[in-house]
Amino acid sequence: MKRVLHISTECYPMAKAGGMADVVGSLPLYQEAHGWKPSVITPRYQLPWYEEHNLRDIFEGNFLLEGKKIGFAVYQLKEGVLPYSYFCVDIPGLFDRSNIYLDEDGFGYRDEAQRNASFQRAVLTWLSKGAISFDLLHCHDHQVGFIPFMVKKVDRYQHLRSTSVFYTIHNGAYNSRYTWDRRDLLPPFDATLSQCIDWDGQMDAVAAAMRFADHVNTVSPTYLEELKESLPSLRFMSEQQPEKFSGILNGIDTDVWNPRTDALLSYQLTNTWDRFKKLNKAALINDLYHLEGIPLISFIGRFAHQKGGDLLVPAIERILGRFGFVNFYILGSGDPYIEQLVQGLRDRFSERVGCYIGYNEALAHQVYGASDFLVMPSRFEPCGLNQMFAMRYGTITIARMTGGLKDTVVDYESEGCGIAFAYDSVEDLTHAMARALHLYKDKKKYKKTRLKATKQDFSWTQSSQEYIDIYNQLTPDL
Helix, strand or coil, X not given: CEEEEEXXXXXXXXXXXXXHHHHHHHHHHHCHHHCEEEEEEEECCCCHHHHHCCEEEEEEEEEEECCEEEEEEEEEXXXXXXXXEEEEEECCCCCCCCCCCECCCCCECCCHHHHHHHHHHHHHHHHHCCCCCCCEEEEECHHHCCHHHHHHHCHHHHHHCCCEXXXXXXXXXXXXXXXXXXXXXXXXXXXXXXXXXEECCEEEHHHHHHHHCCEEEXXXXXXXXXXXXXXXXXXXXXXXXXXXXXXXXXXXXXXXXCCCCCCCXXXXXXXXXXHHHHHHHHHHCCCCCCCCCCCEEEEEEEECCCCCHHHHHHHHHHHHHHCCCCEEEEEEEEXXXXXXXXXXXXXXXXXXXXXXXXXXXXXXXXXXHHCCEEEXXXXXXXXXXXXXXXXXXXXXXXXXXXXXXXXXXXXXXXXXXXXXXXXCCHHHHHHHHHHHHHHHHCHHHHHHHHHHHHCCCCEHHHHHHHHHXXXXXXXXXX
């Protein structure tokens, strides 16, 4: 059986900050059936999961990073706890923190460069010793974007040179890009190769990954085309080697996200969708004024420009001013200014708006179970998983047509089961939510649309096969 190692800074349930954790935690579940034995490695954080599980030390090593000796240890989780082998890298002083990416002030850690470089080099130092070998390394996003280059071109890791490397862009809006005076973040390499990891005069992790990975994918077909317009390095390289790039839609773990068995719901689906929604709605919004037949529109996600968080409050204010028969629930955190706007909205419309500022996995499940509509006003969305979770739980998605949302949410008036809108504006979002309320009033059409949404198949079955097909192409002689 061939072996693949997923290298990522997130993986659910160990460490989650966003959708990448769900992907890295669920894709491996489907790979062993296709002849590949999956493993995952992440940093070791100071998070509850790590305090609750025993891991054994299997390797210790060190390396020089910008003139400083960095010591690390690799730990392994006991087999059988997870459906795949799990490893984590302990780097004292860099990852033993209670948040994956954000400092106490809500901004990214100032030593992000050292953290990302150290994690990548620790993983490759461990792998180069050969105690455990893998046929393919699957690198997830910019935090590990220099690994393909180091595997293929850095002499220190020449033991790994024949190993295939697959690279996934989860979100092209973020990158690890450093000025050349930080060249010692990487181990020594031939100076003539500098131009191969340079983009616009800086060391660029994503450009390096696209040059040296054996295959590169984005997490939806539409996002690949959008990135070609917004990311010059991708457009340039995909024109040179189009066969090396693909867009593969993410999937979800349909065992975890199952309304019939989900233990995080107040009420599981046992009878009708109407009853399921009624009971879970009552459990979620017991502090709000609600009557039978009043719809609930919700938002789950980061309060960020990408997610259209700044559009949310003014659009809801307009809907509340025009319609009396609607409630809202907002679950999220991020931009402090948007957090204040959401809390102010809740205070002014306390009988109509509920909110939770922060991240709460259990509450998210309950919101999906209770809501009639989920709104996703993203300015760009590489794939999006929330719309998939929502449809699984009988919640119709109101989404802007971008990236993976365009690939998965088709308007109900175009024979789909969602509500789609085109522009990232308060006016378009307001109009889309108004359309949702009119659909809700037409009970026959609403229930038909909801039922159609629940029948959408967003499991990993098809997408995992697409990954496996490429894995096999990259390792034909094994």
